[in-house]
Amino acid sequence: MSQEYEETLAKMQGPASLDAGSAADYIALMKPRVMSLVVFTALVGMIMAPGGFGENGLHPVLAIAALALISVGAGASAALNMWYDADIDAIMTRTQNRPIPSGRVSKESALVFGLWVSGLAVMGMAVMINYLSAALLAFTIFFYAVIYTMFLKRATAQNIVIGGAAGALPPVIGWAAAANSLSVEPLIYFAIIFFWTPPHFWALALIKNDDYKAANVPMLPVTSGAKATLRQIVAYSIVLLGVTLLPYIMGFSGLFYAAGASILGLIFVGMCVLLAFSGDEQRNRIAGMTFVYSIFYLFLLFVLLPADKLVGA
């Protein structure tokens, strides 16, 4: 291992270090960009729930509280992830500047911060909103921080496939916060994010393959190579297209949604096919485009769901 890595490890595990982290470092621990997508999908879950924000739905103040608590809970699980993954974050170029590997926040502080904020978010959800959404939030934090981070990530190439369940739960929590019950619709929103995660993440893993290899993380491109990963990306994009049409097929959404989801999905499948047939020189560039488009795709799908409700109203 490199001297630089040894020094970084020493910095993280050194003698009683004073915490030099700023508030911005603690916010960075919560992965704010991931939080924004979590908040957005949870909001859509709330809007789509019976009553939505209407007369029989969730009061706007309770909706704001629920969204704040979901985002804080997601951020806390991210802090716990960074606490546990500090050793591999120090190796990968993408994550070397995170607060712990760079020595700005100690591992202990990140752990304490993550546990406290998780507890506050779940407790707040139970007291202010309802027990069902609190239980789902607690399960999401546990699944991400323990099942994914501690067990799956370093053990199997299916890490992000199974671990994707944690990222897929926010619209279900949003729905549960508003309706205090569950039904098929939030499970379809869950399935959409669940099947979206592998092609989204593997596109990034293709670009950062050397990083994952160096850190010994068994991402699919590391264990099975680029060709097998590209086949999986295309397969998942096609399955995803089918899953995104379920709200229309099952009668929850109208033609407006179906048309939008079809166009966006076909573009995504097209990009994945293009990526699969790209040469080695072009691959990283197209993988980057596919990764960026996948974020845009998921965002627009979750815009289309409430928009269709408005159009159909």
Next chain:
Amino acid sequence: MSKEPENTEIQTPVWTPELLQQRRKRAAIMAVALLVFVGLFFWVTLVKLGVNVTNRPL
């Protein structure tokens, strides 16, 4: 005579002015965050009580 351990020095961290300032800033932001949390609790309580908040013997 037994040999003394080589490194008996206790490494005590030192609070430099920069670190102290950083800590003060963190504490201030934490205070604001806690106040927001308390405010949220209060606001949600009022919403949950609704009109019943005035429905009590005076």
